[in-house]
Every structure is written in structure tokens, then in C-alpha cells.
Amino acid sequence: MAADINSVTIVGRLTRDAELKYTNSGSAVTGMSIAVNRTRKDGDQWVEEANFFDVSLWGRRGESLNQYLQKGTRIAVTGELRQDRWEQDGQKRSRVVIHANNIQLLGGNSPGQGTPGQGFSGNNQRPNQGYQNSGNNSYNNVSNNKPSYENYPSGNAGGSGNFEDDIPF
Amino acid sequence: MAADINSVTIVGRLTRDAELKYTNSGSAVTGMSIAVNRTRKDGDQWVEEANFFDVSLWGRRGESLNQYLQKGTRIAVTGELRQDRWEQDGQKRSRVVIHANNIQLLGGNSPGQGTPGQGFSGNNQRPNQGYQNSGNNSYNNVSNNKPSYENYPSGNAGGSGNFEDDIPF
Amino acid sequence: MAADINSVTIVGRLTRDAELKYTNSGSAVTGMSIAVNRTRKDGDQWVEEANFFDVSLWGRRGESLNQYLQKGTRIAVTGELRQDRWEQDGQKRSRVVIHANNIQLLGGNSPGQGTPGQGFSGNNQRPNQGYQNSGNNSYNNVSNNKPSYENYPSGNAGGSGNFEDDIPF
Amino acid sequence: MAADINSVTIVGRLTRDAELKYTNSGSAVTGMSIAVNRTRKDGDQWVEEANFFDVSLWGRRGESLNQYLQKGTRIAVTGELRQDRWEQDGQKRSRVVIHANNIQLLGGNSPGQGTPGQGFSGNNQRPNQGYQNSGNNSYNNVSNNKPSYENYPSGNAGGSGNFEDDIPF
DNA sequence: TTTT
């Protein structure tokens, strides 16, 4: 019956550059992998343990943030837990993904503490080879090629944008 | 560097009875599977979609709540995201688990809205056959047999309890 | 420097019926007061302590839910913390409010566990006298009278609705 | 009936240095004020708006973190909402406080991104005049003077510490 | 593998 409460907030660092892709229907989806540290007692000593989670951010906000979402960047994420389901070799598979509603840049390699858009001109020179595509990518029909907008009448994929996606970072 | 913020809160219903087990070191761990519904637009119609997550609750609180955590019970869970890692046939595997700090009973098949311990005398007559043990159980060294406490000098597994676990429900 | 992460999730019961009002600009705002219980040790005994918070839900979702949001209803709320600021007798005053993004009905006096719209025909017979208007109401220009929509060209107040507000409950 | 779910997570910057005090019973309580920014559309322009909240952190963790919790420091806080109640001139008053379970240092003026305890030797030279004491301080029986521990047999105030408070930052 |  109806929508259940589902809320997640984590802080962590990206384990690699974010990947911006587009579904067949033209939606932008930015995929990330985040390392969230926790400390636990091992005997009488504190040890650090990393947990790795997948994050996806849909829509224009990911298009804007993508250039800052580089390996090592510290971010805070709020969103909800989702289960991604797909078939592989006739086998049903699933993974838990954090579906982000909002991402905040917190520094690290990112401009979170400086002035965004300043002094980062070199960031995207480094080609994004897309080698992260290997592995358990579960998005259907996702490509790295930005669609020409003419093909998407509704224009929501990368067009003039709606309220949420225009939030400055 | 140190512990990152990691906070999850969800509401949902148990897809089966909770399973209370004990690790070799005598810690109680209560495992659950929860269905969290969301609604999404499919064309111009609202459809409901269930997402399934694993929840684990450690310590005495699980021992107390276990009897109410039955299939269909609606609960609210707060905790943190964890990554469970283990090896299977020489393969590294992992799954995301919600490590619960607190669970609130919200009704459904549970006594959440009545008086706990009242009118539920028949609940545990039904033998817990433990058939849910099959499948991807990733706890190491976990058994269904409650250890005799004499074997566990520290006595934390089921003993007189510490602060957190004595919270009434 | 941009938007900070700000996320709240609570469960509690309404201390009185929700109040649906409209700002001068025609926005619907549903005000609630929620009691959130916690348990604490007093000596060797558990005692229950209630904490009271203000919740506001903007837009059409409040218009839909209003009829179910009655005194005693248990709800779960996700949203963000906000500071409401106003002047009273030349004095600056403020209060913390939970700005709800989503509210889930969880039962109690509400139809949360039944089928909404069924068997609750008598609920709204009881006139809503609006006596709760006294006290520290801090919304500016808020009235209990639903505006005639002709006056509000943008039509967002109660018109055809946008995505978020159409979510079923 | 029992404890309700109550969970808050925010990111923001301290508006002044944290204040570490001790209750009559010897408990350490660290008080903070945090500015949480949000962005909103004003016409067609994004404007930034700060919201200010009170945070309190009890126990040894506050004693450890206090030296880093300076004006301007960016932190992430998880905890629960609480209502602080007291009497002033025979008037009942209350305020909402975030009761922190955990605080993460995120940089800014703090050593959150460097090595704590390194290169910050000058930080506490600046005397903490305690002028922030004016205003709506609602803790009862709180003083700035660290008690001599001999007076507190249980030794929890600043003694050998329990599990939670020893977490490194 | 699934709840209402």
C-alpha cells in the first residue's frame, strides 16, 4: 500500500570518476562508487574498514556535477535505497543502489571548498576512457554517447531543465 | 580518515519471519528481509514496486523483538549501510545489508499497535523450521542453536544485557 | 556556498488534527504537531518521554492527505529541518519546523492500514472549528479559506497538480 | 508506546566555537550552533538562505572533539531531534535541539582533512571568553568549570571512557 | 527467494 519511507544519507569518497551515461529514452544517469569508512574495535585497537556502495544520480544535476565528481572527491549523498534488477545469462541478479536525490561536494579533489568553475579548467582534459564499464553494470540500454537532443521531443534529457536540476552546487 | 556519516531509515514489511542466530563467539544476530514499496508513474498510471533489502540486528534487542518480527509485520528501521563480504567457491561475494540500530514495530501482523505480549500466545507455537537457512546466507559460523552461556565467559550474548538492548518496545 | 545536506525522518502521532491553509499567493500548506516518544532510563526504570515538533507539508499532497491527518494518527515523516522566522511585537522570533517532503500514514486513527477512502465516511462529519488557530502561528498571510482558483493564474495551489503531489497514499 | 524512530543528518558550519560544559552530575555536554544553507529560487534567481540549529553532543566524544569544533568548521551531524524544556520567569519555554550521536569533521577551519593534532597548536591560544553564554542557554546546572573527578565516583564524566566515546575522529 |  503506497510509498514507504526510504531515506539514506552517507558521506564518503568516490573510488573512481563518475560516469555520465544516457538511457535509450534520453535520460541522463550518473553512476558512482563511494567508499564509506567506519571504525571498529579489533581487540583494543581501532581499525578502519571501508564499505563500498553504488550511487546513481538521474537527470540534469548529474550532468552539472559530473565534472567535479572525480576519484577521491568527498561527497555527501541523500537519497533512497533501490534495488536494481537485471538478467545475466538467464540468471536473475540484483544489487542495492543508492538513488541520490541530492549530492553535496565536500572537498577532497573537488572544488567543494573553492569556487566552482574556477581553476579547474584542466580537469576534463584527461579523457574518460570508460574502462569502468566492465563489471556489473546493470543499466539497460545505457550508452556513453550524448544523444542529439533533436531525437527527444520532450527535451527533458538535456534541455532547458526543470526546477530540481538547476540547483547550484 | 575516521568514521563517515552513514544513516538509513526505512519503513516496510517483513517478507518472512526473522531468524535469530548466534555466531561462534556467542553474539546474537537477527536477520530479516524487508519489502519497501515505492510508487512510480508508468505512463499516466501509478504502479507499485517492491524493493527488497536485508536487515540485521545484533545483540539482545533482537532476542527480545524476535518473537514479534513475523512475516508481514510492518517495521521502521534506523541504522547504517554495511557491506557483507564472504567467499563462495573461491569467489569473493558481497551484499549490502542494513545494520539496524533500532527497530520499531508498527503493526501489521505484529503487536505494534496493541499491547505486546497480549493476545499473541499462539505465535510461537508454530515451529520455526529454519528452512530459510538455504540460500545466500553470508554470516560466518552462525548457528541456530542457542549456545549454553557457560561457554561464553563474557556473557554478552544472552546475559544480563547492556543499556541499549534493554530498551522496551 | 550551495545547499547543505539536511535530512530528517521521524515517526510519531499527531497531537491534533492537521490544519490546511492557503498563503496569499495561493500555496496550500498543511500544518501539524507531532508527538515523538523516546524511552530513557530513570534510575533502573524505563520511562517514556514525549517530544513535540511542528511539521509543515506544502502543496497538493497536503490537500490529499489532510482528511486522514487527524489527532492520534501515527505517521512517518521525511523532510528537512527549517527555521521559521517572523516578527512579533517588534521582536524577532523563530522556531524549528520539519519541512516534510513525504508523509506516510501508519495507522492509529487513520486508514493507514486499511483501504483509504473506505469505511471512513464519518471522519469529516466532525466540523473543523479551526480553534487551533490561536497560539504561535507563524505563517504570514495564511488563511483557512480556500481561494477561488480564478484568482491565482498560475493555478498551482489546487489545480491540475504536478508530479510529486499526485503520489497515492 | 515505546521509542519512535527519530533520525536527523545535516551538514553545516559552526557559527561560533563549541562550548564544553559539565552538568552538576558531571556529564560533559558540548553545545554548538550550526548554519545549514539551502538554496531557493527567488523569481528566476537562486538565493542562499541560512538556517541555524542548536546541536548538543554528550559525553567524552565532545571532550575529544571540542578543540576542533571552532567557528567556521564544517561538520556533518547525525542524531535525533529533541525538545529542550525549561522555565524562565515562570514561563515555560522550549527549543528544538539536535542531540548528536556522531559528528564528523569535514574541513573548513578544522583539521578534518589533515592530520588531527598536527599544525594546530595555535588554535586554542585564543581565550574562550564564554561570552556565548548570554542568550537562551537552557541547560540546567551547567558550568564551564571542569569538575575535579574525585567528586564523581562513577567517573563517567571524563574518566576512562566507554566504547562509543573512544571512536577516533 | 519475497511483504501488504
Add this chain to the structure above:
DNA sequence: TTTT
């Protein structure tokens, strides 16, 4: 000012 308060809910169960």
C-alpha cells in the same frame, strides 16, 4: 498547548 499536546499523541498512544
